[in-house]
Amino acid sequence: MARMNVRQMWAAKLAGRPVQSAVATPRAAAATAQASREVRARAPFAGVVLGIDPSLRGTGLALVEFGAGRQPILLRCQTVRVAPQHSMAVALAEIHRAVTAFLGGTAVRHVALEQTIYVQNIRTAQILGAARGAAIAAAALQGKEIFEYPPLRVKQAVVGIGRASKEQMARTVMALLGHGRTLALDEADAAGVALCHAFTWRE
Numbered sequence: 001m002a003r004m005n006v007r008q009m010w011a012a013k014l015a016g017r018p019v020q021s022a023v024a025t026p027r028a029a030a031a032t033a034q035a036s037r038e039v040r041a042r043a044p045f046a047g048v049v050l051g052i053d054p055s056l057r058g059t060g061l062a063l064v065e066f067g068a069g070r071q072p073i074l075l076r077c078q079t080v081r082v083a084p085q086h087s088m089a090v091a092l093a094e095i096h097r098a099v100t101a102f103l104g105g106t107a108v109r110h111v112a113l114e115q116t117i118y119v120q121n122i123r124t125a126q127i128l129g130a131a132r133g134a135a136i137a138a139a140a141l142q143g144k145e146i147f148e149y150p151p152l153r154v155k156q157a158v159v160g161i162g163r164a165s166k167e168q169m170a171r172t173v174m175a176l177l178g179h180g181r182t183l184a185l186d187e188a189d190a191a192g193v194a195l196c197h198a199f200t201w202r203e
Helices: 006-015 026-041 088-104 122-141 151-158 166-177 185-200
Strands: 047-053 058-066 073-081 108-114 145-149
Touching: 047 088, 047 185, 058 088, 058 185, 073 088, 073 185, 088 108, 088 122, 108 122, 108 185, 122 145, 145 151, 145 185, 151 166, 151 185, 166 185
Parallel strands: 047 108, 108 145
Antiparallel strands: 047 058, 058 073
8 A cells, every 4th residue: 555645645534534544553544444434534724824933023914715626725825024123013003904804805713823932032032922822813813713822833733844844845836736836934924823723623
């Protein structure tokens, strides 16, 4: 039996098909059978997810539509750029405004954000937390369900490697979406969070 690559495995999961084991041992066969039962027990995620990669000066946003048995579709993406000469207050307002605009034109089912990674600089942590807060507040005011994922989990779910580079992440995201245009790294990260949510979400 041919070994599936990461993209093929996720495609099989989205389509509700059993995932092939990479190693033909009794233990692996049992794990595959259990995974197949779990896949059959739940319906693939369907709906639109707004993925957000928060940052004060470059928040990535990506709307991704998921449907049973077909490739995810990138509906829209944007990097919210705020020049350094503008204050934090202005940047937070721009993030809030952009998230609100993304939620206003499409029936978004869920919002998924990348969690803040551990940082030693408390000032950086405060800035990232403020950016996340602006995005979360905009989604919460629209009554959307909000889910958060650590960067390691996002990379594992999408690329299959927890320490994947941003460039690897962007290439894999574009392959999964069948997207022809090269995505900005922040937009690719946002789309990656949306993909992670759909791949791992449970009813």
